[in-house]
Amino acid sequence: MKIAVIGGGAAGIFGAIQAALSNPDADITLFEKSGKLLSKLLISGGGRCNVTNACFDNGLLIQGYPRGNKELRGAFEQFAPADIMNWFQSRGVKLKTEPDGRMFPVTDRSETIADCLISVAEKSGVKIKTNAGISKIIPVENGYKLVFQDGNSNLYDRVLVAAGGGPKLSFFDWLSDCNLEIIPPLPSLFTFNIADKSLHEMAGISVPDALIRVTDTKLLQRGPLLITHWGLSGPAILKLSAWGARDLADKGYQFSITVSWLPDYKEDELRSRISEIRVAENKKQTGTFSPFGFPARLWKWMLLQSEIPDEMRWADVSNKQINKLVINLLQMNMPVTGKSTFKEEFVTAGGVSLKEINLKTMECKKHPGLFFAGEVLNIDGITGGYNFQAAWTTGYIAGINLGL
Numbered sequence: 001m002k003i004a005v006i007g008g009g010a011a012g013i014f015g016a017i018q019a020a021l022s023n024p025d026a027d028i029t030l031f032e033k034s035g036k037l038l039s040k041l042l043i044s045g046g047g048r049c050n051v052t053n054a055c056f057d058n059g060l061l062i063q064g065y066p067r068g069n070k071e072l073r074g075a076f077e078q079f080a081p082a083d084i085m086n087w088f089q090s091r092g093v094k095l096k097t098e099p100d101g102r103m104f105p106v107t108d109r110s111e112t113i114a115d116c117l118i119s120v121a122e123k124s125g126v127k128i129k130t131n132a133g134i135s136k137i138i139p140v141e142n143g144y145k146l147v148f149q150d151g152n153s154n155l156y157d158r159v160l161v162a163a164g165g166g167p168k169l170s171f172f173d174w175l176s177d178c179n180l181e182i183i184p185p186l187p188s189l190f191t192f193n194i195a196d197k198s199l200h201e202m203a204g205i206s207v208p209d210a211l212i213r214v215t216d217t218k219l220l221q222r223g224p225l226l227i228t229h230w231g232l233s234g235p236a237i238l239k240l241s242a243w244g245a246r247d248l249a250d251k252g253y254q255f256s257i258t259v260s261w262l263p264d265y266k267e268d269e270l271r272s273r274i275s276e277i278r279v280a281e282n283k284k285q286t287g288t289f290s291p292f293g294f295p296a297r298l299w300k301w302m303l304l305q306s307e308i309p310d311e312m313r314w315a316d317v318s319n320k321q322i323n324k325l326v327i328n329l330l331q332m333n334m335p336v337t338g339k340s341t342f343k344e345e346f347v348t349a350g351g352v353s354l355k356e357i358n359l360k361t362m363e364c365k366k367h368p369g370l371f372f373a374g375e376v377l378n379i380d381g382i383t384g385g386y387n388f389q390a391a392w393t394t395g396y397i398a399g400i401n402l403g404l
């Protein structure tokens, strides 16, 4: 059996390895259009490669996938974070878990992961061809004709497409002979630009728990929030950008958010609590201590936003000022004026529609023998190792079925 794997990223190499392990007699060639394998993996996670997330409950795991969440449920029953962890550990690559669940090689070097994958692929007999881009896949009787960018072509019995995502719909033009529905690509995982210069002055400050809502939508996320030189970032914002990728693109990335800096408080409770502080601390200046555990600079900014001078004594704070402070603490309105990339990590939402794919095998419903894995599919995850996990899981399933 002649098998071609298109794409030398995480999904393609892992898929090629599984195909070789499940069918050692198959003749498997992996084609990568650039001169280098695994280039994204090598720069991922700040050069450390966030291999997966230590989330061992598949019900929770799927909540990390704005596109593909329901569909991946069954796929994770076949291959989940514990499986990739064991896969690497059994090949001598130990992983460690950081407090937020992200898993990295203990070496903190993405080369450890890349070297392991490439060496297993080579030992399993996968032939690797770099600078070998595919410009067309043409379904023919009993197989597929691949046309290479240099004009040559060749026939294969089975093909795995693991070519990653692209920022434009035209990225998928080379698949046009397969007549598949492509969901137009859009960026996911971005941070929010907010023009207020007084906010930028607090760059670097974070709060562990905030609730952010996008006005006039159902989009909301709760979690750590980070103030940056250009606006807001942190897990809550990144998750919002992923779940809202399409809605926020439709708004041209111009929208409003409300931030609750104290999501556990109800409005009445917070008003009573601040009134108590006003009595108990009446002789103190409002800016001398931060009553809710905020960093001092953030608290003073919050006072400023509420027109309460930080040298004003608590006894002199009016009810009107308290009302304003309560509103700012629980529903601060901020206009968002655009997006920025997150540490150069970006993922595309969109790609080959999952309706085209049998998720039990990753085989294309219209074209038996044609398989898909990784970011080329309309699957994307939040930051934290979810995107690589999708590549391992879909690569694994495609690989074993490719070799059958």
Ligand SMILES: Cc1cc2nc3c(=O)[nH]c(=O)nc-3n(C[C@H](O)[C@H](O)[C@H](O)COP(=O)(O)OP(=O)(O)OC[C@H]3O[C@@H](n4cnc5c(N)ncnc54)[C@H](O)[C@@H]3O)c2cc1C
Binding pocket: 006, 007, 008, 009, 010, 011, 012, 031, 032, 033, 034, 037, 038, 039, 040, 041, 043, 044, 045, 046, 049, 050, 051, 052, 132, 133, 134, 135, 162, 163, 164, 165, 174, 343, 344, 345, 346, 347, 373, 374, 375, 376, 384, 385, 386, 387, 388, 389, 391
């Ligand atoms: C800077 C950065 C950091 C990231 N960090 C993380 C992280 O820490 N954790 C995480 O989970 N995710 C991370 N991601 C996302 C993650 O890298 C991707 O989701 C993952 O690489 C997808 O794997 P893939 O194999 O599907 O695609 P890719 O890794 O994109 O690989 C696809 C390959 O196919 C090749 N190709 C494309 N078209 C053709 C063609 N026609 N012919 C032949 N070859 C072709 C490409 O050159 C490429 O090498 C990061 C992304 C970026 C950009």
